[in-house]
Amino acid sequence: MVRRPDCRNHSMKMDSKITPSDDILVKIRDLRFSRGSRAIFDGLDLDIPRGGVTAIMGPSGTGKTTLLKLIGGQLRPDGGTIEVDGQDVHKLSTDNLYRLRMRMGMLFQSGALLTDMSVFENVAFPLREHTRLSESMLRKLVLLKLEAVGLRGAQGLMPSELSGGMARRVALARAIALDPMMIMYDEPFTGQDPISMGVLVKLIRELNDAARITSVVVSHDVTETLSIADHAYVISDGKVVEGGTSSQLRESGGEWTRQFVNGLPDGPVPFHYPAAGLAEDLFGGTS
Amino acid sequence: MGLFSDLGAWVLNALQRLGRASLLLLAMLRGFVDMLYRPRLLLEQLYSVGVLTILIIAVAGLFVGMVLGLQGYYILSRFGGETALGLMVAASLVRELGPVLTALLFAGRAGSALTAEIGLMKATEQLSGLEMMAVNPQYRVLAPRFLAGLISVPLLAAMFSVLGVAGGWFVGGGMLGVDQAAFWNGMQDGIDFQDDVINGVIKSIVFGLVCTWIAIFQGYDCVPTSEGVSRATTRTVVHSSLAVLGLDFVLTALMFGE
Numbered sequence: 001m002v003r004r005p006d007c008r009n010h011s012m013k014m015d016s017k018i019t020p021s022d023d024i025l026v027k028i029r030d031l032r033f034s035r036g037s038r039a040i041f042d043g044l045d046l047d048i049p050r051g052g053v054t055a056i057m058g059p060s061g062t063g064k065t066t067l068l069k070l071i072g073g074q075l076r077p078d079g080g081t082i083e084v085d086g087q088d089v090h091k092l093s094t095d096n097l098y099r100l101r102m103r104m105g106m107l108f109q110s111g112a113l114l115t116d117m118s119v120f121e122n123v124a125f126p127l128r129e130h131t132r133l134s135e136s137m138l139r140k141l142v143l144l145k146l147e148a149v150g151l152r153g154a155q156g157l158m159p160s161e162l163s164g165g166m167a168r169r170v171a172l173a174r175a176i177a178l179d180p181m182m183i184m185y186d187e188p189f190t191g192q193d194p195i196s197m198g199v200l201v202k203l204i205r206e207l208n209d210a211a212r213i214t215s216v217v218v219s220h221d222v223t224e225t226l227s228i229a230d231h232a233y234v235i236s237d238g239k240v241v242e243g244g245t246s247s248q249l250r251e252s253g254g255e256w257t258r259q260f261v262n263g264l265p266d267g268p269v270p271f272h273y274p275a276a277g278l279a280e281d282l283f284g285g286t287s
Numbered sequence: 288m289g290l291f292s293d294l295g296a297w298v299l300n301a302l303q304r305l306g307r308a309s310l311l312l313l314a315m316l317r318g319f320v321d322m323l324y325r326p327r328l329l330l331e332q333l334y335s336v337g338v339l340t341i342l343i344i345a346v347a348g349l350f351v352g353m354v355l356g357l358q359g360y361y362i363l364s365r366f367g368g369e370t371a372l373g374l375m376v377a378a379s380l381v382r383e384l385g386p387v388l389t390a391l392l393f394a395g396r397a398g399s400a401l402t403a404e405i406g407l408m409k410a411t412e413q414l415s416g417l418e419m420m421a422v423n424p425q426y427r428v429l430a431p432r433f434l435a436g437l438i439s440v441p442l443l444a445a446m447f448s449v450l451g452v453a454g455g456w457f458v459g460g461g462m463l464g465v466d467q468a469a470f471w472n473g474m475q476d477g478i479d480f481q482d483d484v485i486n487g488v489i490k491s492i493v494f495g496l497v498c499t500w501i502a503i504f505q506g507y508d509c510v511p512t513s514e515g516v517s518r519a520t521t522r523t524v525v526h527s528s529l530a531v532l533g534l535d536f537v538l539t540a541l542m543f544g545e
Contacts, residue, residue, distance in 0.1 A: 069415075074415060074419070098423070101419055101420070102421040104419065105419075106416070106419040108419075110412050112413050112416030113413075113416075114416075125422075126420045126421075129427075130421065171416075174420075
């Protein structure tokens, strides 16, 4: 008998709305989104409180990056609503959507630095595009942003000369260039060595507190993510399995969350890929 | 039934792609307004799309003209008509070979580079990154490249024809002893500005538009993987070449038909 994770009726799902509505920056209701015949989100409800670090965790392929693209208006949902700062993202005109994006930063998994520009020019890019700052003021701002991520000395390097961790820090400096109200981090810790990971963990928390912004961290690196998150959600099968504070999730009694948070090889998510019984396969005479 | 459903799916897919390509073309045309305020974006692309293609166009134009001079001389001299060599070389280049070969070479050199560049920008999330920085990549990245292609191809075709005529003159007048005055006078008398030169320019503008549009669309619409970018680059060269040859027939029939 193959076991499938049953996470739809978990008791802690109620915690997915964790703060009063005034303090909610991103409000997602009944979100539905499919790719082909596969449903990625099937009635997802989720609130992201203003001013804190919110983690969205889940196994690979559960649609965490897709969720960020839906919040940023890069993808359109099949149903449901996503409100950012009171505005329904998918009902905005193109101009208004771009205006809203100027208040959102996003750190892509790959960094997404423009490869034909130096580190300095990459960080200066959003400022050049959206402001009329003088060159000297722009230079000061860029150097301050690079100082914040510890890479002022790398201003003259090209993206191809940066390590993975440095590229993400430059991308982070670029994401905060316009002083956004919210930054979305897409798998910021993936593929990082322990030192780079530690630096990124520290930066995300410190930037969030220093600039009083809202941070949304999408990740499957449980330890690092929960160490800086004020609130966290675990999603699977297109819905929120459980939500709450980091400590609530760590101490969760939910079988699914316990398996995910502790990295257990077997549980509601089975170790074995669905298959017929072993005896039947071995002695059944079929190949 | 399988054949019909496959055919139906292919047609639907082709129509969807055509629709997406048309919407992209409209967006890029709207993006031209942006460039009035930021001419530097256009100048950068004119360099990478146009200037860097000059060498291959110049060398090809020169050799094609020299071959035309040789072949033309051998055929015309059979009838004692070698004084018409200048006209033959110039008419062939201005009407047909200049626009067509320039477009084919442009698709191979600049078109494939455009597709690969835009495809890789998509694969490395640079285009998504621009969108999230509230910068429209269709205006900021694609429109300057499109306009640069549109401007470059007619200029490159003119350069191809001029160097081709020079090559024909070098072989005919310089090596084979065709009378130089007859070479240039025959060309001046026989080439009509409206019928030959302007029609050739119109052809090269159309070819430039089609080749650049195909190259940019293939990059923008590709599957964002290394294999997807590779396939898109191949499609750019194949589709552009076929489109140029097919359109050349249609335009020639319209321009020079009775």
